[in-house]
Amino acid sequence: MRCAVLDDDKAQTELVAKLLADAGHNCEVFHQGRTLINRLRQDTFDLLIIDWNMPGMSGIEVLETVRQGQHSNLPILMITSRADDEDVVKGLAAGADDYIVKPLNSVIFMARVDAVLRRAQLNRPQKTAASWGAYSFDVPTETVTVHGEAVKLTAKELALAMMLFENMSRPLSRSYLLESIWGQSPEAETRTLDAHVSRIRSKLNLRAENGFRVLPVYSYGYRLEPTNAVGLAEPIEDAA
Structure with a gap:
């Protein structure tokens, strides 16, 4: 933490x-x-x-x-x-x-x-599966199902998507996301983060009509925002 x-x-x-x-x-x-x-x-x-x-x-x-x-x-x-x-x-x-x-x-x-x-539910066990609205995450297979269709993500893309969903509506700074997902890796730079956000936005079709959208927070980072009542529901999860 x-x-x-x-x-x-x-x-x-x-x-x-x-x-x-x-x-x-x-x-x-x-x-x-x-x-x-x-x-x-x-x-x-x-x-x-x-x-x-x-x-x-x-x-x-x-x-x-x-x-x-x-x-x-x-x-x-x-x-x-x-x-x-x-x-x-x-x-x-x-x-x-x-x-x-x-x-x-x-x-x-x-x-x-x-x-x-x-x-604050920050020391929770790592999940193997969780769902928000039309989005179902399967951590072991690095797969997200969107409206019943499986989407394959890389390990970093999955970790970033999960962090955004688990911190719904909470602004997350660039440095926090880089440190949390990439640690001290030399590849951890702003362009890397922006590219991954762009890819998960595209792969998962994070648009208003699907209940969620990724918003940039000026001079700060990113926030995942629910756009209807679906996103406000509690996540359905299976803890390892």
Whole structure:
């Protein structure tokens, strides 16, 4: 998972970043709230971990800004030295998914991170099959059935299509998609992503009349948008 950590205490951010990295997460550190907000306009994260007491834009202000924007459903964990019940209630009411009082206990912190991600359904098992409207995905055979007709995809095309469908209506940044699908591969560049999006749009006939369309998000990335009630239904899936 891609995590963003906001804290002006460098020792604290180093500890949090190490704990997350040891657990297999990618972590980006921020020391100013405004810098994080600007970054969120350009990139996608799976989890925000923010401190309350920040110079300039406070953690609560960052939290409220995120909840009012396009990342309103993004999991957010607040870590702070403010331990009063009134502060805990205020943080949760502002939109934090969980609240941890410093100093951090490493084991409890990671347990809370895992719990927040589970609740956001980001730590789900890999699917072998899933369906949205007229689109049925078969992962082992790298095949998608559209209105009963099988369409063969490459492994990367299938992974990209699944990610877009699983994150329906959520804007996904170019760097997030490249990192998630291609990892650190030298082929992971913008033209590669654009070409794959174009191919799955064509192969899967992602048009309004079929219930879904891929939309570019200016200076950001892509979003798969449902165009009728079919796309709003829960996916039918078989977990491995």
